[in-house]
Amino acid sequence: MTDNGSGVPLEYIPSAFGQILFGSKYTLRQVRGTFGLGGKMAILYGQITTHSSAHIMSSTGTEKINEFVISIDIQRNRPIILKRKVHSNKRKWHGTVIEFAFDGNYTRAMSNILEYLMQTAIACPYANIVFVDPRGRLYRFDRTTRKMPVPPKETLPHPYGVDVETIQRIVNATDCSDMFCFLTRHFHRVGKNTAENFCRYAGLKTGRDPKSLTPDEIVGLVRAMKSFKGFLPPSASCLSPIGVELLELGVRKELNPEFVAVEQRTPSAYSGFPFIIEIGIAYGGGVPDKPGVSLYRFANRIPLLFDESSDVAWKVVNNMINWRYYNVTPDMPIALIVHICSTRIPYKTVGKEFIADRPEVEAELLSGAREVARRLSRFLSRKISFEHEKRRIAIFAKFLPKIARFSTELAGEEKIPDINRLLEGLSKYDEKEES
Amino acid sequence: MMKKRRVSAVSAEERRVSTMKSLEAFGENLYDQMIDGTFPWVRIPSRSTANIHYDEKNRQYILGEKSVRRSSRNIRHIRPLTRLVWTARFAHGLCDVKKTSTLRDVFYSAQAYDVNFKDQAESDNIITDLESVLKYAREDFNVFPEERSAVFGDLTVEYTVPGYEGKRLNLTTHPDGIMIGPALTSADLIETSAQRIIVIEKGAMFTRLVEEGAFKEFNAILVHTAGQPPRATRCFVKRLNEELDLPVFIFCDADPWGMAIAVTIICGSANAAHIRGLTAPEAVWMGVYSTDIEKYGLPSEGLSEVDIKRLRDMLKDPRYQDEPWTDQINEFLKRRRKCELEAFSRYGLDYVVKKYLPDKFGEFSV
Numbered sequence: 001m002t003d004n005g006s007g008v009p010l011e012y013i014p015s016a017f018g019q020i021l022f023g024s025k026y027t028l029r030q031v032r033g034t035f036g037l038g039g040k041m042a043i044l045y046g047q048i049t050t051h052s053s054a055h056i057m058s059s060t061g062t063e064k065i066n067e068f069v070i071s072i073d074i075q076r077n078r079p080i081i082l083k084r085k086v087h088s089n090k091r092k093w094h095g096t097v098i099e100f101a102f103d104g105n106y107t108r109a110m111s112n113i114l115e116y117l118m119q120t121a122i123a124c125p126y127a128n129i130v131f132v133d134p135r136g137r138l139y140r141f142d143r144t145t146r147k148m149p150v151p152p153k154e155t156l157p158h159p160y161g162v163d164v165e166t167i168q169r170i171v172n173a174t175d176c177s178d179m180f181c182f183l184t185r186h187f188h189r190v191g192k193n194t195a196e197n198f199c200r201y202a203g204l205k206t207g208r209d210p211k212s213l214t215p216d217e218i219v220g221l222v223r224a225m226k227s228f229k230g231f232l233p234p235s236a237s238c239l240s241p242i243g244v245e246l247l248e249l250g251v252r253k254e255l256n257p258e259f260v261a262v263e264q265r266t267p268s269a270y271s272g273f274p275f276i277i278e279i280g281i282a283y284g285g286g287v288p289d290k291p292g293v294s295l296y297r298f299a300n301r302i303p304l305l306f307d308e309s310s311d312v313a314w315k316v317v318n319n320m321i322n323w324r325y326y327n328v329t330p331d332m333p334i335a336l337i338v339h340i341c342s343t344r345i346p347y348k349t350v351g352k353e354f355i356a357d358r359p360e361v362e363a364e365l366l367s368g369a370r371e372v373a374r375r376l377s378r379f380l381s382r383k384i385s386f387e388h389e390k391r392r393i394a395i396f397a398k399f400l401p402k403i404a405r406f407s408t409e410l411a412g413e414e415k416i417p418d419i420n421r422l423l424e425g426l427s428k429y430d431e432k433e434e435s
Numbered sequence: 436m437m438k439k440r441r442v443s444a445v446s447a448e449e450r451r452v453s454t455m456k457s458l459e460a461f462g463e464n465l466y467d468q469m470i471d472g473t474f475p476w477v478r479i480p481s482r483s484t485a486n487i488h489y490d491e492k493n494r495q496y497i498l499g500e501k502s503v504r505r506s507s508r509n510i511r512h513i514r515p516l517t518r519l520v521w522t523a524r525f526a527h528g529l530c531d532v533k534k535t536s537t538l539r540d541v542f543y544s545a546q547a548y549d550v551n552f553k554d555q556a557e558s559d560n561i562i563t564d565l566e567s568v569l570k571y572a573r574e575d576f577n578v579f580p581e582e583r584s585a586v587f588g589d590l591t592v593e594y595t596v597p598g599y600e601g602k603r604l605n606l607t608t609h610p611d612g613i614m615i616g617p618a619l620t621s622a623d624l625i626e627t628s629a630q631r632i633i634v635i636e637k638g639a640m641f642t643r644l645v646e647e648g649a650f651k652e653f654n655a656i657l658v659h660t661a662g663q664p665p666r667a668t669r670c671f672v673k674r675l676n677e678e679l680d681l682p683v684f685i686f687c688d689a690d691p692w693g694m695a696i697a698v699t700i701i702c703g704s705a706n707a708a709h710i711r712g713l714t715a716p717e718a719v720w721m722g723v724y725s726t727d728i729e730k731y732g733l734p735s736e737g738l739s740e741v742d743i744k745r746l747r748d749m750l751k752d753p754r755y756q757d758e759p760w761t762d763q764i765n766e767f768l769k770r771r772r773k774c775e776l777e778a779f780s781r782y783g784l785d786y787v788v789k790k791y792l793p794d795k796f797g798e799f800s801v
Contacts, residue, residue, distance in 0.1 A: 392510055399517040402550060403507055404469055406517075406524040410462020417469035 004095040007060035017043060017056050017098070018070045018079020028188075028273075028343040030152035030239050032302050039098075044072055046102035053082055054100040061094035106134045112305055117141060118254055119296055119303030123242060123339065125250035144253045149246060155238035155343060156188040159198075159225040161272025167218050171210050180206040188272075189232040197230045236267030236274040241341050242301060244278070251282050251337055258284030261375035262337075265368050270360040275342035277361070279368035281376050287333040293317050297355070298339040304353055311354035313338045316365045326377035327384070334376070336369060396426055447595040447621040451530055454575040458527040461569060465520060476506035477516065480567045480709055487708045489753035494701065494716045496708035496754075498567070505564075518561045519568075521550045526565065526576035533597045535577045535617035538562065567709040574620055574667050584668040585612030587645050588629050588656030590679075592622040610645055612659060615668050624678050630654040632675050634718070636662065636687035636696055640776040640787070647788040653796065656681070663696055669713045672700060676715040683718035684799070689728055690738070690773035691745040694720070694760070702754040721795045724759065725766035728774050731791060734781050735774040742773065 008016050020040045043054045053071040069083035110133070117129055121141035126148045129141040157166060176182040183195040190198070199206045202224035204217075213221065225231075241264055242250070248262045262280040269275065288294050297304040297313055308314050317336055328334060340355060348356035355361060400419045408416045465475040480486070481501040490497045505512045505519070525544060529536055536544070542558040545551060552558035562573050573579075590606045596618045603625060606613050613619060633655045635641045641659035644650065650657055656675060660668055676683050685700055687693035697720040703713050728735045738746075746764050749755045755764060767773070779787040 395510060396507075396513060399513045399550075400507060402517050402548070403465065403475055403513075403520050406520040407462040407465035407469070407475065410459055410520070410524050410527055411466040412459060412462075413466055417466060419469060421472060422469075422474055 001099070002095065002097045004093075007094045007096055008058045009060055010064075010066050013056060013058060013066060013068055014070060014079040014081055017054060017068070018072050018081075020044070020072070020077055027154045028157050028238075029154045030300055030341055030343055032300055040072070042102070043070075043098075043100055044074070046100040047071055047074075049103035050101045052101045054098060056099075057087075057097040059089050059094050061089075061092050063089055065089045065093065114139065116303050116305060119298070119305070120301075122250040122254045122296065122337065123247070123298045123301040123303065125246055125253050141254070145246065145249050147246060149240050149243050152240035152341075153238040155235075156186055158188040158234040158269075158272035158274075159183075159190060159228070159231050160269075161234070161344070162187075162222060162225060164218055164222050167222055171213060171218070174210060177209050177211075178207045179204055179210060182210040188234055194230055194232070198224070198228055201228050201230070234269045234272055234274040236269075236276055238343065239267065239274060239276050239341050241276045241278050242298075242339055247278055247280050247337065247339065251280050251335075254286075255282050255335060256286035257282035257335070259376060259379045261372040261379075263368050263371045263375075265364045268360050268364050270346060270358045273342050273344045273346075275340055275346075275361065275364075277364040277368050278339040278341075279365065279372055280337035281369075281372040282335040282337065283376055283379070284333055287335045289333040291330050293323070293328075294333075294335040296335060296337045298337070299345040299347075299352075299355065300341050301339070304355075307351070307353040310348065312357035312362050313355065313365055315357060316362060316369055320366055321369055321373060323373070326373040327380040328373070328376070336372075338365065338369075393423070393426055397423055446623050450575060451533070451595075451621070454569075454571050455527060455530045457569045457571060458523050458530070458576075461523050462520070462527075474506055474508035475516070476504055476508070476512075477519070477568060478502045478504055479564055482563070482567060482709055484705075487705050491753075493714075494754070495703040495711075495714045496705045497711075498708050515557075515561065515564075518545065518550050518552060518557075519564055521545060521548055522561050522565050526573075526578065529577040533577075533595075535579055537579055537581065538573075541578060563709070570709075570711070572666060572670060572710050572713065574617075574670055577617065579617050579620075579667055580665045582614050582616045582665070582667075583661040584615045584664060585641070585659045585661075586615055586619070586656065586671070587612040587641070587659075588627075588632075588650050590627040590629060590656055590675075591625040592619065593625050594618055594622050596621060606656070607650070612641065612645070612657070615658075615665075615671050617667075620667050620671060624674065627656070627679055627681075628654065629656045629679070629681060632656050632658060632672065632679075632681050632683040634658045634660060634664075634672060634683060634685045634700060635776070636660055636693055637776045640686070640779075643784065643787065647785050649788045649792065652788060653792065660696060660700075664700060666707065666710075666713055669700055669703075669715075672718070673713060673715045676717065683715050684721040684795075685718055686721055686776070687723070688773070688775050689723035689725060689733075689735075690775075691742055691749060691764075691767070693723070694749070694755075694763070695745075698754050698760070719799060720759065721799065722791075723774065723776065725763050725770055725772070727791075728770070728772055731779075731782075733774045733778040735772040735778070738767065738771045738773055743768065743771075 017040065020037065046052060046054065053069050056068045056070060057065055059065040065087040067085040067087060068081060071080050071082060073080050117131055117139065118141065121127065121129055126143050126145050128143050131139040133139065170186050174182055174186060176185060179199055180195050183190045183198065184192065196206060202221060244262045244264050248260050251257065251260050260280060260282050262278065265277040267274055267276050295308055295313060295317055297308070297311055340361065346356045346358050346361060348354055400423060404416050404419050468475040479502060480498045481503050482498065486499040486501040487496055488499050505516050507513045507516050522541065525541065538559055539555065541562065542552055542555050545558065552561065562578060566573055586606055588606050591603055592606065594600065594602045599618065631653060633644070635644065635657060638659055638661060641657055644657055649655065658668065658672055672683060675681060685697040687696050700715055701718045707713055727733065746767055749764055755761060779791060
């Protein structure tokens, strides 16, 4: 695997690829992973199925490229560095290369892998994706734009969204020696006034040293944070949605539909975590022609392939929207593309395959789906009436000249009357619109 | 031989010319509308049941005031209107070259102009539309149904069809009778010695009357309808009635269907309410009556369910409201017997000519 991303700084390479659950976070950021499990589990899986190590090369665009050969010490959860090398990097390359072997059933996995890549291409139309599969076949998903969304920014946790464990971790790491500093420095959208009001509400002195908090007091603090009404809602400025323009490009590029509508909802929040819903609808063209609405789900730009029917989006699409109302019939090729980005995706299970039906998320999905469905409905009704109109005009255009000819012959006249003016008057749409 | 009478009537040629003029006027109307920049349309008398009335005075069904507007601006009308105009154009062509055509021909001819009719029924219907608009029968447009009926008797006609113009024929020339086809329909009636017309439902009785010399015996022109008479035949009977000024006697089976044939010749049918000139209101139904079955001891059979239902319907039909219809319908319903014309043979081949017909003509004091 090769990418041209920002690369992994030298000091993190062994842990990033050789230590499970690496990366304790005091801050929040919209990232693809959550627990720091995925990549390492893959390497671990390679290790236990083929007894081979992982080859890693990475550079952040400095003078050097670092190369490691790593395996994981499973009992102690530590990377074992088998080999280390430094290459010069004259071209200032940045990115990461990982190579490892694992045992798998490609026949079974193929369709999922290709689907995953295709959907990734939808969410990331700015990425060139090249895949050579175990059978030596080349798959390419070419980018259609060089524009990229603004990367997500790190943000502090919002008081509504923290648990005892997080508070404990922050307490252990903080330099602050009073609650006022502790609250304003480590939490999102907590200013001087809010901190003072909250301390009064929670019955804590602003001058209290956070390190002196007892475990019971920490539990009380978390409870107070959840019930205090005075916090400002989390800001979504740290999030990185795909954007209406890019998502539409992605959908057009991979599904090649006749019609696309994309809507970005205004940011919302659940339990102290900001989130943004983006939703697109595609009709016709290359959209799969299967009964019902095809659903493409994304969370922080990662395609979610499995357990579709447990997802809140599935519920919204299949149980909460009356598609007939939008001129959509079950036989139409329609796809709904749903993206949620958040500092914490509300997955229902650790499998991270489907989004829980949080009321805030459900409401945004429903409103978004209705909005794009309305736009599709307008397109469809226009398309239907346009085709109807075309057929109608064609009938007039076929028969009027005949009436003109036969009656001219009957009347014994020479010149056939000009009926083009009559035909022109029939058209509801002008030529421009027709093309 | 009786004294021959010269006949004076509208000649076939005059009728042809006026039909063509009417078709041309129809085209001019549409043409002028288009020159004025409007979507051409025509007004067609409505033939819906609500618009068909029985006219007591003329003893026939006629159309009321209602009409429908068929406009090329209307997507549902433009196709039938195109077919109507094409049919007019086609009819005009037929009249122009004095050729004839059948309903089936029209259906197929349309396909050459890409104005296909959905089916024969639609094609027939459009022709009926044209009849309604122009008040001319399709026979005037030279569109004829399949021929089956015939005529025999001392009547001299002069053909007008191409190749036979001016050629005369006496209708006793052929013992099987002369087919009432396009040529005869368009022929001019020249002279006759006949004093009455006998219209006969069945071919066997027609032949019997020819063989037994009934045409001489009664001085009659014999017309064979072959069941329900085609419109060309009704039209021809009417011409014989009017142009020769001869009384018409209708002779058919003693059953509701025979009565229906008689009443169609006399009063016409609801189907042809849009056309005048097909009926012979003065014609007389001479038999066979229900009461004749017993009176002459004719072999008979029982009425079927369908016969009885038909008789009951006829009681409600305005065309059967006077005598002898009502009486005879009630007699049929009472006796529940019917018989065919052929039943007279029970008493010998000449019985009908020697006994029945003289009796009947006596009854009607001819």
